[in-house]
Amino acid sequence: MHFKNEKNQTKFKNMSNEKTIKSALISVFSKDGLAPIVKKLNEQGVTIYSTGGTEKFINDLGINVVPVEDVTSYPSILGGRVKTLHPKVFGGILNRQNHDGDVAELAEYNIPQIDVVIVDLYPFEKTVASGASNQDIIEKIDIGGISLIRAAAKNYADVICVSSVDDYAEFLELISVNNGAISEEDRKRFATKAFNVSSHYDSAIFNYFNANNDETVLKISETKGKVLRYGENPHQKGFFYGNFDDLFTNFMARN
Structure with a gap:
């Protein structure tokens, strides 16, 4: 006789390796090269969420965009320091799409699924190199952007993270050739790029703060x-x- 142990049954369902993009969160500092991606996503029927200047940029293209504020019910606060740091944003990114409990919680709390995150970071290194004041440099330490990158890259099983303008052309080609379907191999490859971006960024910030070598630590990040x-x-x-x-x-x- 065989007894079925429900506790040992996996919560995960079998799902295809490919994921088709149905929703995107776009929040970038530089808009260079963004328009073709936005137009292609719109052409493919993707729901686009955005914030601040990026939201205006997309609206000016004549494309519908959902303000993140409509999702969170909170405006951008503290002079723009807090925009996307909210459970309804990060829940949409970090949920496991084939996990029954996660799917149920998204429905319970009315959290939209997010399939792609396109985000870049405030230009910290350029600001330091420009000789800007300490206050201006501090304001270029990105919080929301780096958090979005880490969340989307961590959940590459379900989400693709585009973390640099250098990757726009490749991402546009991917969604154009495959009609918005992205393989897990490509999602992981973009996640690797994303963690490279985030680790380099944090190294630059640490080295700025540690200019007097108070911490006996050497951090070198060569990206080329x-x-x-x-x-x-x-x-x-x-x-x-x-x-x-x-x-x-x-x-x-x-x-």
């Missing part, structure tokens, strides 16, 4: 590596990080 022909051995991959031209110039000067 050069692929070499091979590594230490021909069968290995090799990469160079840093300014190769400067290295070559210094080497020649010594000789």
